Amino acid sequence: MMQKEKRYDEIVSRNVPGIQDKLSNGKVAVAGLGGLGSNIAVMLARVGVGNLLLVDFDKVEPGNLNRQHYNTAHLGMYKTDALKKQIELINPYIRIETHALKITEENAAEVFEGYPIICEAFDNAENKALLVNALLEEGRKKIVAASGMNGLGSANKIRTKRKFRNLYLCGDSAAPAEEGIGFMAPRVIVCAGHQANMVLRLLTGEEEV
Amino acid sequence: MYVNGQQIILTDEISLQEFLQKEGYDTQKVAVEKNGGIVPKTLFHEEKLADSDKLEIVSFVGGG
Numbered sequence: 394m395m396q397k398e399k400r401y402d403e404i405v406s407r408n409v410p411g412i413q414d415k416l417s418n419g420k421v422a423v424a425g426l427g428g429l430g431s432n433i434a435v436m437l438a439r440v441g442v443g444n445l446l447l448v449d450f451d452k453v454e455p456g457n458l459n460r461q462h463y464n465t466a467h468l469g470m471y472k473t474d475a476l477k478k479q480i481e482l483i484n485p486y487i488r489i490e491t492h493a494l495k496i497t498e499e500n501a502a503e504v505f506e507g508y509p510i511i512c513e514a515f516d517n518a519e520n521k522a523l524l525v526n527a528l529l530e531e532g533r534k535k536i537v538a539a540s541g542m543n544g545l546g547s548a549n550k551i552r553t554k555r556k557f558r559n560l561y562l563c564g565d566s567a568a569p570a571e572e573g574i575g576f577m578a579p580r581v582i583v584c585a586g587h588q589a590n591m592v593l594r595l596l597t598g599e600e601e602v
Numbered sequence: 603m604y605v606n607g608q609q610i611i612l613t614d615e616i617s618l619q620e621f622l623q624k625e626g627y628d629t630q631k632v633a634v635e636k637n638g639g640i641v642p643k644t645l646f647h648e649e650k651l652a653d654s655d656k657l658e659i660v661s662f663v664g665g666g
Contacts, residue, residue: 429666514666518631521662525633529640540662556660557635567663576665 401486405441412597413441419596422446422508424496424524426472428581429539429588430514431462436589438480442596444488445480446508447473450495460578496520501527505534510595512588513538525560535559537591541567542584544574551580553587553602561602563587604656611653618649622659633660 405413419442423430426449434447449472453463467475473491480487492504496515501524505511511528513536515521521538528534541564542551550565563584591602603612605625618641622629634641635658641649651657 425666427666516664516666518628518662518664521664521666522631522633525660525662526640526643529633530642532640538660538662539666540660541665543663543665556658557633557640558638559640560633560635560660562660564663581666 397486401441401484404439404484404486408440415597416441416593417443420444420446420508420510421592421596422448422505422511423514424448424505424511425514425516425520426451426461426476427457427514427516428460428576428578429542429585430512431472431476432582432585433512433514433589433592434476434480435462435483436586437592438484438487440593441484442487442592444490444508446490446492446505447476448492448494448496448504449473450493460576460581496524496527498523498527502531509533510535510537510592512536512592514585514588529557529559532559535561535595537561537563537588537595539563539584539588541565542580543567543576544580545577546580548580548583551583551587553591555600555602561591563591603651603653606657606659612651616651617647618651618657619646621651622646627659627661631662633662634658 421442423434451472453467453470453475463475471493473493477489513524525538528536553563556562603610637656
């Protein structure tokens with residue numbers, strides 16, 4: 394066995410058995426690399442999801458470090474580059490594509506071409522809706538989105554729900570009035586875990602939550 | 603009509619856009635599925651609702 398294959402097998406040796414081919418052949422896009430997206434991408438890389446598309450126009454700043462998967466060495470870097478660097482150190486055998494650009498109604502279909510599963514991990518509610526609408530109207534993709542993970546409420550309120558045929562939504566279903574009360578690593582990462590887990594279920598053929 | 607699993611009685615003819623506004627949704631922050639199919643945003647104004655419809659409305663809050 395080649396050295397590379399041996400190391401790859403070692404990295405994923407504690408994974409659930411019998412599914413690695415599905416994960417290794419998986420193609421998943423992460424739209425937004427903040428508190429949700431950076432942690433989702435790292436989790437997917439750790440378990441060996443073989444092809445990741447990372448999309449974000451932003452650079453790492455100090456205010457990100459309370460919940461996002463970056464450190465002080467990444468300040469000022471594009472999040473796409475900072476995350477790619479980290480993933481290459483965790484699991485060097487993942488194929489990573491990056492786009493440092495802002496998603497619009499016009500470019501969404503083209504940017505996510507070839508990726509059947511997309512994690513919506515944007516910060517802004519209008520951008521979340523824009524991406525979900527643009528991709529669902531195209532019809533062939535499954536989207537795992539997030540809404541409601543701020544504050545210090547119970548972690549148990551964060552759930553995964555299948556809202557539409559092709560739309561899964563993770564979060565605490567908070568009302569819009571509760572927006573903007575601060576974001577803490579634990580609840581954001583609980584929500585990221587919900588999204589990453591739903592992605593793994595989809596990759597292994599399980600469509601229910 | 604059913605909206606997110608709850609029954610709502612429709613009395614007058616109403617478009618999806620009007621219904622969302624009446625119910626207090628910000629139409630820039632929603633995605634809507636009607637009878638199992640996504641309703642394109644550009645059609646919210648002309649999409650008429652009927653009492654037999656089933657709507658699922660997702661309203662996003664910021665954060666990520």
